[in-house]
Amino acid sequence: MVPMTAAAPAILPRVTPPSPTMLSEYLLAEMARAGEAAELPLHRRLYEALRRALLDGKLVAGDRLPSSRDLAHDLALSRNTVVAALGQLTVEGYLVSHVGSGTYVHDHVPQRATRQWAPMAVPAARLSARGEALTQRHRASDLEIQPFVPGAADFSAFPVALWQRLQNKHWRAAYPEMLDYNDSGGYGPLRRAVADYLRVFRSVRLDADQVLITSGTQQSLELCAHLLADHGDTVWLEDPAYWGAVKAFTATGLAIHPVAVDDEGIAPGEADEQRPPRLIYVTPSHQYPTGAVMSLARRQQLLASASRCNAWVLEDDYDSEFRFSGPPISSLEGLDEEGRVLYMGTFSKVLYPGLKLGYLVVPKTLVHAFKQAHYDLNRPGQMPLQAALAEFIEMGHFASALRRARQTYAERRQLLVDALAPVLSSGVGRIHGAAQGLHLCLRLPGHADDRAIAAQAAREGLTVRPLSAYCLQRQDLRGLAIGYGYAAPEAIQRHGAQLCELLGKTASCSSK
Numbered sequence: 240m241v242p243m244t245a246a247a248p249a250i251l252p253r254v255t256p257p258s259p260t261m262l263s264e265y266l267l268a269e270m271a272r273a274g275e276a277a278e279l280p281l282h283r284r285l286y287e288a289l290r291r292a293l294l295d296g297k298l299v300a301g302d303r304l305p306s307s308r309d310l311a312h313d314l315a316l317s318r319n320t321v322v323a324a325l326g327q328l329t330v331e332g333y334l335v336s337h338v339g340s341g342t343y344v345h346d347h348v349p350q351r352a353t354r355q356w357a358p359m360a361v362p363a364a365r366l367s368a369r370g371e372a373l374t375q376r377h378r379a380s381d382l383e384i385q386p387f388v389p390g391a392a393d394f395s396a397f398p399v400a401l402w403q404r405l406q407n408k409h410w411r412a413a414y415p416e417m418l419d420y421n422d423s424g425g426y427g428p429l430r431r432a433v434a435d436y437l438r439v440f441r442s443v444r445l446d447a448d449q450v451l452i453t454s455g456t457q458q459s460l461e462l463c464a465h466l467l468a469d470h471g472d473t474v475w476l477e478d479p480a481y482w483g484a485v486k487a488f489t490a491t492g493l494a495i496h497p498v499a500v501d502d503e504g505i506a507p508g509e510a511d512e513q514r515p516p517r518l519i520y521v522t523p524s525h526q527y528p529t530g531a532v533m534s535l536a537r538r539q540q541l542l543a544s545a546s547r548c549n550a551w552v553l554e555d556d557y558d559s560e561f562r563f564s565g566p567p568i569s570s571l572e573g574l575d576e577e578g579r580v581l582y583m584g585t586f587s588k589v590l591y592p593g594l595k596l597g598y599l600v601v602p603k604t605l606v607h608a609f610k611q612a613h614y615d616l617n618r619p620g621q622m623p624l625q626a627a628l629a630e631f632i633e634m635g636h637f638a639s640a641l642r643r644a645r646q647t648y649a650e651r652r653q654l655l656v657d658a659l660a661p662v663l664s665s666g667v668g669r670i671h672g673a674a675q676g677l678h679l680c681l682r683l684p685g686h687a688d689d690r691a692i693a694a695q696a697a698r699e700g701l702t703v704r705p706l707s708a709y710c711l712q713r714q715d716l717r718g719l720a721i722g723y724g725y726a727a728p729e730a731i732q733r734h735g736a737q738l739c740e741l742l743g744k745t746a747s748c749s750s751k
């Protein structure tokens with residue numbers, strides 16, 4: 240039986256109570272819904288359905304409920320089930336029961352002037368203007384992990400056992416401060432290891448103190464945007480552009496001004512300087528997605544332009560570790576005499592993206608402000624993880640992982656180039672950009688419908704991205720970004736032939 244309480248219902252029904260049939264129908268529908276969401280026992284589903292009726296105003300203060308016997312009959316439930324549900328609602332104060340009189344809705348439950356038996360209208364999910372802009376166009380979820388997805392690396396060779404040992408060691412040794420937020424820009428030995436690496440291999444001129452450990456490039460970009468630009472300020476972006484940068488600057492309220500990229504990288508002209516930027520975002524070592532390497536002349540031109548406009552330059556060096564021929568391309572930062580380049584990199588490619596660690600090198604004059612804002616905005620931590628990574632680098636494991644990965648990706652790129660030979664020799668496509676990174680850019684004739692080709696490839700289980708989808712403003716680029724990092728050699732050969740066949744059909748069709 241429903242427990243009894245001494246208090247009489249303080250408020251008697253003022254609006255017509257629901258008929259037992261309406262109530263039963265409602266409860267049955269709600270119980271079915273609750274059952275879909277989780278494997279709840281029946282008394283719990285009935286409890287949820289009744290509680291919803293109480294909260295939504297379908298049952299109001301003073302309503303008398305049907306008897307547990309009638310409810311059990313109408314809902315085809317056992318009486319025990321009904322009693323359990325009513326009992327729980329009584330304990331929680333929604334219902335009150337009186338010997339010989341029945342069970343009522345407690346007067347704590349709000350009275351309502353009317354009852355809504357139609358399903359409650361769910362408010363439309365209204366996003367802010369910024370939210371709308373952020374959810375347009377490229378999405379991370381478009382990057383479905385299938386053969387040829389651009390940018391994805393192969394983590395199968397990652398030394399998991401060694402990584403686990405290092406992590407255990409640093410967890411065992413972790414002193415309490417290691418478990419706290421960190422306000423000094425990251426774990427000291429890791430910042431030193433990153434500085435040493437960048438000085439030697441990327442010609443970046445820096446002290447360890449200028450290195451901030453971030454949760455990856457997205458966070459580095461957002462920090463720069465928050466600290467160096469105001470809402471509505473202009474940022475120059477390469478066109479075509481890395482979608483992650485588009486998102487970061489959209490989220491921080493900057494006005495994006497696209498500047499076209501050609502074979503030598505970004506090429507700002509006088510007209511662009513009419514829209515003077517606060518920030519300029521570039522990928523000079525391997526433009527994403529065209530693969531162009533920025534020439535020395537262009538680097539000097541860009542730095543001069545930044546100087547005239549008094550802009551900061553954000554250099555995203557996301558995959559320059561994987562250069563397969565010739566010496567490494569030095570950083571743009573290394574040419575900067577005015578201290579206006581902020582350099583950023585990531586461990587996502589050489590190690591694994593879920594590690595969520597990257598680095599940002601800021602000019603000395605900005606170190607204090609960046610450390611402080613990084614702490615206030617992001618509450619960085621993960622010190623044991625950073626300590627494990629520092630040791631991983633110090634012991635030479637990072638260098639060997641890099642060597643192995645470079646070798647693997649060089650072979651895979653060559654396999655892909657070989658597999659695409661029919662498309663290349665027929666003149667349908669040509670490879671654009673440097674032999675570097677985890678993807679290649681296959682340029683197609685201007686009339687090719689690269690989106691239709693990518694859509695057809697997706698239907699056949701391949702993820703390639705149309706170049707036109709990366710374009711912000713320009714209409715002239717057609718092609719595909721094709722990743723080779725993730726696919727195993729035999730898959731590259733097999734799917735390469737498949738892609739070739741598809742390109743043979745679709746690209747030549749769309750050129751007619």
Ligand SMILES: Cc1ncc(COP(=O)(O)O)c(C=O)c1O
Nearest residue numbers: 390455456457481527557585587
């Ligand atoms: C140009 C560019 N920058 C940065 C990243 C990723 O950096 P993170 O994983 O550190 O956010 C990518 C990933 O593909 C990229 O293409």
